[in-house]
Amino acid sequence: MSQPTAAASQHGAAPAVPAQASATGPLKGTVRVPGDKSVSHRALIFGALAIGETRITGLLEGEDVLNTAKACAALGARVERLGDGEWRVNGVGIGGLRTPDRPLDFGNSGTGARLMMGMVAGNPITATFDGDASLRRRPMKRILDPLAMMGVQVVDQAEGGRLPVTLKGPRDLAPIAYESPVASAQIKSAVLLAGLGAPGETSVTEKEASRDHTERMLTHFGADVCVKPYGTHGRRVTLKGRPELKPAPIHVPADPSSAAFPLVAALIVPGSDIVIEGVMMNPLRTGLLTTLREMGGDIEVLGERTEGGESVGDLRVRGSALRGVEVPPERAPSMIDEYPVLAVAAAFAQGTTRMRGLSELRVKESDRLTAVADGLGANGVAYAIEGDDLIVEGRAHVAGGGLVATHMDHRIAMSFLVMGLASQAPVRIDDISFVATSFPAFVPLMRGLGAGIEVA
Numbered sequence: 001m002s003q004p005t006a007a008a009s010q011h012g013a014a015p016a017v018p019a020q021a022s023a024t025g026p027l028k029g030t031v032r033v034p035g036d037k038s039v040s041h042r043a044l045i046f047g048a049l050a051i052g053e054t055r056i057t058g059l060l061e062g063e064d065v066l067n068t069a070k071a072c073a074a075l076g077a078r079v080e081r082l083g084d085g086e087w088r089v090n091g092v093g094i095g096g097l098r099t100p101d102r103p104l105d106f107g108n109s110g111t112g113a114r115l116m117m118g119m120v121a122g123n124p125i126t127a128t129f130d131g132d133a134s135l136r137r138r139p140m141k142r143i144l145d146p147l148a149m150m151g152v153q154v155v156d157q158a159e160g161g162r163l164p165v166t167l168k169g170p171r172d173l174a175p176i177a178y179e180s181p182v183a184s185a186q187i188k189s190a191v192l193l194a195g196l197g198a199p200g201e202t203s204v205t206e207k208e209a210s211r212d213h214t215e216r217m218l219t220h221f222g223a224d225v226c227v228k229p230y231g232t233h234g235r236r237v238t239l240k241g242r243p244e245l246k247p248a249p250i251h252v253p254a255d256p257s258s259a260a261f262p263l264v265a266a267l268i269v270p271g272s273d274i275v276i277e278g279v280m281m282n283p284l285r286t287g288l289l290t291t292l293r294e295m296g297g298d299i300e301v302l303g304e305r306t307e308g309g310e311s312v313g314d315l316r317v318r319g320s321a322l323r324g325v326e327v328p329p330e331r332a333p334s335m336i337d338e339y340p341v342l343a344v345a346a347a348f349a350q351g352t353t354r355m356r357g358l359s360e361l362r363v364k365e366s367d368r369l370t371a372v373a374d375g376l377g378a379n380g381v382a383y384a385i386e387g388d389d390l391i392v393e394g395r396a397h398v399a400g401g402g403l404v405a406t407h408m409d410h411r412i413a414m415s416f417l418v419m420g421l422a423s424q425a426p427v428r429i430d431d432i433s434f435v436a437t438s439f440p441a442f443v444p445l446m447r448g449l450g451a452g453i454e455v456a
């Protein structure tokens with residue numbers, strides 16, 4: 001049995017690869033999870049927009065990021081892999097992108113597609129954006145609307161603002177002051193990337209702050225960016241357009257959203273004691289850590305340090321008796337990708353966990369609210385959905401024994417495999433192949449800790 005690499009099932013055509021996880025005893029060892037997906041996409045994009053050579057180390061070589069690399073190359077940048085996670089990008093400068101020969105295929109990746117729509121906006125070129133069946137179902141209007149306000153022509157789109165979408169950049173892009181209706185780093189980043197090609201100031205205001213990797217990278221590449229607090233939890237980011245981006249080396253820290261899987265696994269498997277090295281500790285990404293600690297999770301952050309402009313630390317995690325908590329809605333942006341695995345932790349906790357304000361989960365790689373609820377139900381866990389809240393009734397013992405539909409969603413797949421490591425009967429998933437979008441070595445890494453995962 002081996003780790004599948006078939007996740008790039010463009011348009012959902014590749015055969016499904018079932019898998020199952022079963023309880024095998026305590027997890028032990030030290031691991032390093034792959035580079036952060038958000039930072040990896042941005043490293044390639046900014047490298048392509050700078051003039052000259054950008055060196056990247058620690059890049060996540062998952063399908064999502066590889067599709068962004070291909071798209072940057074199709075737009076004229078020279079993108080080369082030098083070694084394990086080590087890449088070189090020779091950028092063409094803002095406004096220097098060329099019309100691609102064929103549609104840009106982003107596979108399963110909303111981040112790649114949405115950020116690169118913003119990236120091409122400031123270039124007088126026409127480009128078509130496409131993806132697999134999951135990405136074709138996801139809303140793009142949230143990006144097309146602000147880009148249209150800036151003067152981008154939406155030449156073509158599938159019904160309801162879905163992919164495939166064809167955009168034509170105008171000769172002169174107009175800057176905007178955009179009030180984002182959703183706290184989404186993808187919307188914010190698309191508008192800021194477009195703003196690079198507009199004269200004057202482009203700003204994005206969010207009522208709740210989303211991850212800030214784009215702002216940080218803009219500054220790292222020499223752009224003039226100003227970030228101010230807005231209301232209680234929000235921010236306004238203002239960018240001076242048409243800077244010259246200067247190439248800058250980037251080291252990609254380990255992805256906290258990938259670390260979440262061994263982290264929760266170690267908490268729920270009794271007697272476990274593991275270390276996850278060099279995990280990014282950006283406060284806009286650590287909502288899960290806060291929540292798991294509130295639940296009684298034994299997590300120590302060791303050796304906190306700065307690497308490549310981000311704070312990182314080694315997480316020591318031990319098996320813990322968890323208790324149910326209430327997770328406030330304003331915490332959602334800082335742990336938006338972690339709710340599926342938090343729901344698994346909640347299933348093993350004593351008492352009720354209520355996760356509030358999860359409407360955005362409905363428009364991820366799958367409708368994660370429904371997919372998580374179905375997976376919990378299939379494995380004997382009591383739950384309820386009330387409006388946008390998910391309520392999980394935890395018990396120290398989870399029956400397991402269910403078959404979980406993953407809906408082309410890597411995080412649903414990994415979350416329920418984690419569940420199977422501590423449930424009474426094994427948990428099966430219908431398809432593990434999409435794990436390769438963000439965490440290609442998930443199975444060998446988890447097996448190295450002692451996890452019982454079988455791939456058909």
Ligand code: S3P
Binds near residue numbers: 184186210336337360
């Ligand atoms: C991402 C932002 C998040 C997250 C996604 C990556 C990014 O989406 O779910 O996996 O890199 O900007 P939203 O900001 O749209 O919620």
